[in-house]
């Protein structure tokens with residue numbers, strides 16, 4: 001066996017004998033197959049799981065392993081028949097079969113019960129029988145085809161589990177059956193993966209490369225291993241080119257950071273006893289540590305870019321159990337201990353790959369974070385769980401959002417100025433709304449999406465408890481491109497020659513923010529902030545009117561206007577959310593409109609408050625804002641007066657609970 005030594009198998013058996021909960025967990029996972037018998041498609045009929053939704057209610061249909069002809073919506077109780085539901089159902093069934101093959105093989109390994117082994121073998125033999133005649137099929141956007149499944153990606157995920165199951169029971173099979181499975185299933189699949197791996201850095205190619213590597217080891221084929229590990233876009237190439245200098249996976253989201261890591265780890269767990277593992281390289285260890293530094297209070301990762309579900313909560317043991325055993329870093333034990341405060345450690349990852357007992361770990365003192373231009377995250381932390389994150393790093397490809405220089409702010413346990421994240425990628429609002437610039441807390445030009453840009457830091461300075469950051473993004477044709485597939489969802493023309501600078505002056509109880517937009521003549525500039533809670537007292541108001549729709553185009557077509565104002569001088573706005581108030585003093589150098597609106601939150605059944613500060617036609621526009629979050633209706637800042645004569649030098653005078661505070665700074669001058 002490749003994945004476990006004899007000694008490890010003995011130890012696993014002993015521990016399983018005294019722990020029937022692991023056996024029960026495995027049995028629950030293989031229940032459909034044990035109960036209904038194995039269901040293997042004779043033809044290449046599987047398509048894409050994203051088709052398995054009620055077209056009326058956009059909710060997932062109920063999956064029954066034993067019945068592929070009717071697919072019921074849990075909301076309207078309607079049974080859907082035919083395509084695209086049948087094909088999507090087969091994709092799920094292929095997944096259940098492959099995972100069951102591995103789980104049944106494990107069950108046999110741990111209990112010695114022949115029934116489990118023989119069903120695992122039957123799954124492999126039946127796929128080996130049909131696989132050569134499965135037609136290559138696909139047509140899923142941005143994905144190459146598969147044979148058993150419709151994407152190369154799905155083929156990789158599916159074959160990995162079959163390979164792991166096979167490895168466990170292989171020695172019990174006749175030579176003839178081994179030959180059949182090796183030739184008709186694994187060799188053909190490895191060849192397919194080699195042919196259709198895409199030329200890009202991307203989490204998909206890690207999955208494909210990892211699966212290919214597992215097959216190469218299983219088949220003892222050095223040529224497949226070479227292709228999987230050492231060719232351009234192979235596993236080593238991905239580690240060297242897709243992991244940024246501050247150890248963040250390039251795709252601009254923590255979800256895909258962990259998703260890629262998980263794919264690497266599945267491969268490493270399988271090959272760790274062979275010469276083909278990459279665990280001695282520095283990247284995994286650094287990638288595992290990186291998100292810990294960005295953690296929000298209450299053990300949450302900030303929501304950035306694409307991603308559905310809470311991958312850290314759902315899969316944390318898969319990342320850190322094995323990693324702690326291999327590397328022994330105390331942060332990994334700390335992550336596990338945090339997780340097990342609310343979760344049972346009796347899971348398969350801990351059972352198969354974890355240490356017997358985790359050490360006690362002292363409290364982790366979370367610090368501020370700053371990276372100049374790779375991930376380009378700066379995190380400011382303060383009392384009362386205050387947490388501000390600004391994004392000024394590299395463009396991350398298809399899973400990034402168009403939110404350069406965007407901020408998100410939480411305090412007192414509430415995400416009061418949030419990043420909305422997104423929803424299922426098949427849902428209309430994913431591309432139409434959540435990924436867009438105007439649904440983020442940044443500046444949008446003509447309501448359009450920012451094209452890709454690599455941000456950078458101009459200044460990051462600490463003076464006592466004060467931190468000053470100035471960051472930049474420009475659209476002057478200097479973006480070098482990215483070696484990963486993208487989907488054009490932006491407007492080059494609207495942003496042509498635009499230069500943006502954002503400055504944060506961080507104090508413990510409040511922060512000053514300045515946003516300078518240059519070369520915007522002839523365009524409309526929207527500074528946008530989204531706040532949870534009810535709009536409170538608005539001062540300096542000149543007009544109150546009800547307006548219906550904010551814009552005819554996406555994403556603002558989903559946003560309805562509430563009020564608009566033509567303010568002069570410094571304007572005050574506040575939103576109350578539970579016991580927390582967000583207070584905002586705002587100023588703009590140009591004649592502008594302040595628009596209050598309401599739009600979809602996430603989930604879209606709830607709403608979030610919008611504030612847009614809109615300037616039409618100014619060439620250089622400077623916005624300056626003072627943000628404060630406070631509890632119990634007790635503000636620290638009582639009044640603010642903001643001035644800038646030349647759009648570069650700013651004076652902010654605050655009247656606070658403990659006297660007058662003055663801040664003078666410049667923006668847009670340093671290089």
Ligand SMILES: [Zn+2]
Nearest residue numbers: 054057073076
């Ligand atoms: Zn329905």
Ligand SMILES: [Zn+2]
Nearest residue numbers: 305401419421
């Ligand atoms: Zn976002």
